[in-house]
Amino acid sequence: MVDLSVELSGLKLDNPIIPASGTFGFGHEFAKFYDINMLGSISLKGTTQEERFGNPTPRIAECTAGLINSVGLQNPGIDNVIKYQIPELEKYYNKKVIANISGFSLDEYKYCCEKIDKCDKVGIIEVNISCPNVHNGGMAFGTDAKNAAEVTKEIKKVTTKPIYIKLTPNVTNIVEIAKACEDAGADGISMINTLLGMRINPKTKKPIIANKMGGFSGPAIFPVALRMIYQVYEAVNIPIIGMGGVASAKDVIEMMLAGASAVQVGASNLKNPYACKEIIEDLPVQMEKYNIKSLKEIIGGAH
Amino acid sequence: MYKRDCYEVKSNKNIANLVYEMVLEGPTTYITAPGQFINIEIDGFYLRRPISICEYDENTIKIIYKVVGEGTEVLAKLESGAKLDVLTGLGNGFKTIKCGEKPLLIGGGVGTPPMYQLCKNLINEGKEVTVVLGFNSKNDVFYEEEFKKLGAKVYITTADGSYGTKGFVTDVIKDLNDYTYFYACGPEPMLKAVYDNTNTTGELSFEERMGCGFGACMGCSCKTKYGNKRICVDGPVLKKEEIIW
Incomplete structure (x- = not known):
């Protein structure tokens, strides 16, 4: 028997597979495909203080081995999430979840984290300072080490739950930002968010996405994510939730060898709603193949 | 499920x-x-x-x-x-329960296909169905005979006048007066014209670029009078009264 269990800041996961925020809604849709209780945890849709419609459509553009999205943080707002979305998810999912919080100001981040702090279902708060699809917020906090540290420090004041800062790859030096977050008290790092990209329709001669640019994700970005996780693992002593183009159990093993303590699966869920299920089922097979007894033991093994 | x-x-x-x-x-x-x-x-x-x-x-x-x-x-x-x-x-699909005795079905180009199963169901329910299909040109026309075989009254329009009535579906619809409800699927400008030129309530099926198609990614959202909806799960069919143009 192989051991798939991992741990994130005291939170024990049966396996390291977590659907990534924004690709799994609040879990309800996937419960119509399979029993989602098998998932290690779930990272919920990015949530802001107020309800948001998000960006105009088209919001999606296909790419080779991936897609660009420019949803723009559409969500029903923190109160709705706590009152309706999480209780609804409790009907299909009996483990702790990861709440994903976004904001346009320090106060908004604090407000949302303070509220979600009281929610028992939430085991970890993932703080998104890296959304490429909203102006005057999101990524603006994640591209500057000083800002990233300040958000981290302020959020730590309003919650006792573990805080994982979700970082953007759209920076010159991600290591510096990860370290700043660690120094400011972050319990972990989530990385990477999407890469800023675009597509142009040769028929109309205009960008496909209404907002022109969007976040590129999918298997094409896996090597970039892996490289950044490898670099950040060398620099920090807090756990990393790795993500970026993960599409197979082998990718999960690679990402954990680079330094991830758990792995989120994003774009793959949209292409194949059973992606997480299939990866979890294939993990023991791949572990046997690569002579791995326990996933915990391979974290950072490539260093 | x-x-x-x-x-x-x-x-x-x-x-x-x-x-x-x-x-x-x-x-x-x-x-x-x-x-x-x-x-x-x-x-x-x-x-x-x-x-x-x-x-x-x-x-x-x-x-x-x-x-x-x-x-x-x-x-x-x-x-x-x-x-x-x-x-x-x-997707949610069309509801046949409130359509009355004489439903009108409107299809524009490849918006025509979903009308076929709907037409079949309505005729099986004993309804008197009228179908108006709009195409660009004669070479684009399809399924005229198939709808007739089901027992529907069929009108064809072509934008260039090479077949059927010259013009758009609305050029036929404006002269139809005794339908009890309508169903439409086609390009958005057609849906808007149908919305403006029909005198009953009805259901319109929309198209949008989708990521997943099952409600997870929020790629195909739209605003309606009843709040934000996802074309893939809360649609593609929206009721006439909830649409915001």
Whole structure:
């Protein structure tokens, strides 16, 4: 028997597979495909203080081995999430979840984290300072080490739950930002968010996405994510939730060898709603193949 | 509930200019209403292609699609025996319960296919169905005879006047007065014109670029009078009274 269990800041996961925020809604849709209780945890849709419609459509553009999205943080707002979305998810999912919080100001981040702090279902708060699809917020906090540290420090004041800062790859030096977050008290790092990209329709001669640019994700970005996780693992002593183009159990093993303590699966869920299920089922097979007894033991093994 | 299954292509034929009719064999138990769609994985492409269901029975699904890009180009080349990974049970579909005795069905181009199963169901329910189909030109016209065979009264319009009434579906609709409800599917400018030129309530089926097709990614959202909706799960069919143009 192989051991798939991992741990994130005291939170024990049966396996390291977590659907990534924004690709799994609040879990309800996937419960119509399979029993989602098998998932290690779930990272919920990015949530802001107020309800948001998000960006105009088209919001999606296909790419080779991936897609660009420019949803723009559409969500029903923190109160709705706590009152309706999480209780609804409790009907299909009996483990702790990861709440994903976004904001346009320090106060908004604090407000949302303070509220979600009281929610028992939430085991970890993932703080998104890296959304490429909203102006005057999101990524603006994640591209500057000083800002990233300040958000981290302020959020730590309003919650006792573990805080994982979700970082953007759209920076010159991600290591510096990860370290700043660690120094400011972050319990972990989530990385990477999407890469800023675009597509142009040769028929109309205009960008496909209404907002022109969007976040590129999918298997094409896996090597970039892996490289950044490898670099950040060398620099920090807090756990990393790795993500970026993960599409197979082998990718999960690679990402954990680079330094991830758990792995989120994003774009793959949209292409194949059973992606997480299939990866979890294939993990023991791949572990046997690569002579791995326990996933915990391979974290950072490539260093 | 949603379901993914493997389907076998039974036939795939060109029925009009760039328009193909494909019959797939596989489970259909998760399809619950006309106007729903399936989401097809195509070799070499990252995202699935959402295509409306034209007709279905216990073990086959018929779709009609137009070659509009590289994905549908590959689809058009598939031969009988090819296997496809398909999600079914997607979308809300049309409701036939409140349509009265004389429903009007309006299809524009490849917005026509979902009207076929709907027409079949309505005629089985004993309704007197009128169908108005709009195309660009004579070469684009398809399914006129098929709708007639079901027992519907059929009008065809072409934008260039090469077949049927010259003009748009609204040029026919404006002279029709005794329908009790309408159903429409087609390009958005047509839907808007239908909305403005119909004197009953009805249901309109929309199209949008989708990521997943089952409600997870929020890629295809729209605003309605009843709040934000996702075209893929809360639609593609919206009620006339909830639409904001």
